[in-house]
Amino acid sequence: MGTVVDATNKEGNGAVLGDKNVTVVFVLGGPGSGKGTQCANIVKHFGYTHLSAGDLLRAEQKSGSENGTMIQNMIKEGKIVPSEVTVKLLQRAMAESGNDKFLIDGFPRNEENRAAFELVTGIQPAFILFFDCPEEEMERRLLGRNQGREDDNIETIRKRFKVFLESSLPVIEYYNSKGKVRKIDAAKPVEEVFEAVKAVFTTPDDKV
Ligand SMILES: Nc1ncnc2c1ncn2[C@@H]1O[C@H](COP(=O)(O)OP(=O)(O)O)[C@@H](O)[C@H]1O
Numbered sequence: 001m002g003t004v005v006d007a008t009n010k011e012g013n014g015a016v017l018g019d020k021n022v023t024v025v026f027v028l029g030g031p032g033s034g035k036g037t038q039c040a041n042i043v044k045h046f047g048y049t050h051l052s053a054g055d056l057l058r059a060e061q062k063s064g065s066e067n068g069t070m071i072q073n074m075i076k077e078g079k080i081v082p083s084e085v086t087v088k089l090l091q092r093a094m095a096e097s098g099n100d101k102f103l104i105d106g107f108p109r110n111e112e113n114r115a116a117f118e119l120v121t122g123i124q125p126a127f128i129l130f131f132d133c134p135e136e137e138m139e140r141r142l143l144g145r146n147q148g149r150e151d152d153n154i155e156t157i158r159k160r161f162k163v164f165l166e167s168s169l170p171v172i173e174y175y176n177s178k179g180k181v182r183k184i185d186a187a188k189p190v191e192e193v194f195e196a197v198k199a200v201f202t203t204p205d206d207k208v
């Protein structure tokens with residue numbers, strides 16, 4: 001059964017994706033678990049469009065939007081931006097992509113994100129790719145990421161870990177109870193992690 005995405009474009013001119021059937025995979029895992037890295041690989045092999053909620057928020061902040069200062073403050077504190085903002089950015093990016101298969105990376109990060117996306121788009125994810133990685137390894141990766149991000153400092157990293165445990169893990173548990181989580185050992189080298197990811201995307205049940 002298909003899902004109708006009634007996405008609204010920048011000018012608010014209504015349905016852009018029309019009645020396209022869309023497939024959404026949520027890509028979750030702690031900060032530094034390798035979500036962005038693996039999404040780039042999945043895009044090359046499986047024809048998905050990668051939408052990183054964090055990247056969309058950073059772009060919105062830099063574009064001088066009225067929400068710019070709020071977004072910057074939330075990111076600096078490792079807090080989760082209200083869903084109203086993030087869901088709109090995701091909807092717009094989906095509509096503009098022209099694709100019908102999406103990896104939504106770093107979203108939903110809390111129950112509010114999850115419920116708002118479902119309510120507004122009516123979309124249920126095909127499955128959840130969960131990158132499981134110990135905190136020490138994630139910390140090491142974030143401190144070495146070198147992308148000039150304002151939140152990759154030890155103070156903010158600790159806050160992001162706390163938010164992950166308190167707000168994001170319960171969302172993963174929610175989907176796990178529905179049998180939708182595909183858990184990957186993300187502590188291994190990039191190529192090995194991708195082998196496990198490929199297996200998920202080529203398993204018949206999940207061939208989407
Ligand atoms: N399997 C891995 N082993 C070692 N380093 C990794 C691995 N996956 C990603 N990295 C590195 O760790 C950092 C965080 O990865 P990234 O994909 O940005 O994670 P996330 O989007 O989950 O925060 C980057 O510098 C990336 O190059």
Ligand SMILES: Nc1ccn([C@@H]2O[C@H](COP(=O)(O)OP(=O)(O)O)[C@@H](O)[C@H]2O)c(=O)n1
Pocket residue numbers: 030031032035036052053054055057074075076077078079080081082086105106107108109113151160
């Ligand atoms: N759904 C989301 C995703 C990110 N964010 C914000 O953006 C920050 C960076 O998210 P990200 O996904 O780019 O970070 P990583 O997990 O990739 O390191 C988060 O710590 C939040 O402050 C958000 O508010 N809501």
Ligand SMILES: [Mg+2]
Pocket residue numbers: 035036052054106
């Ligand atoms: Mg990322």
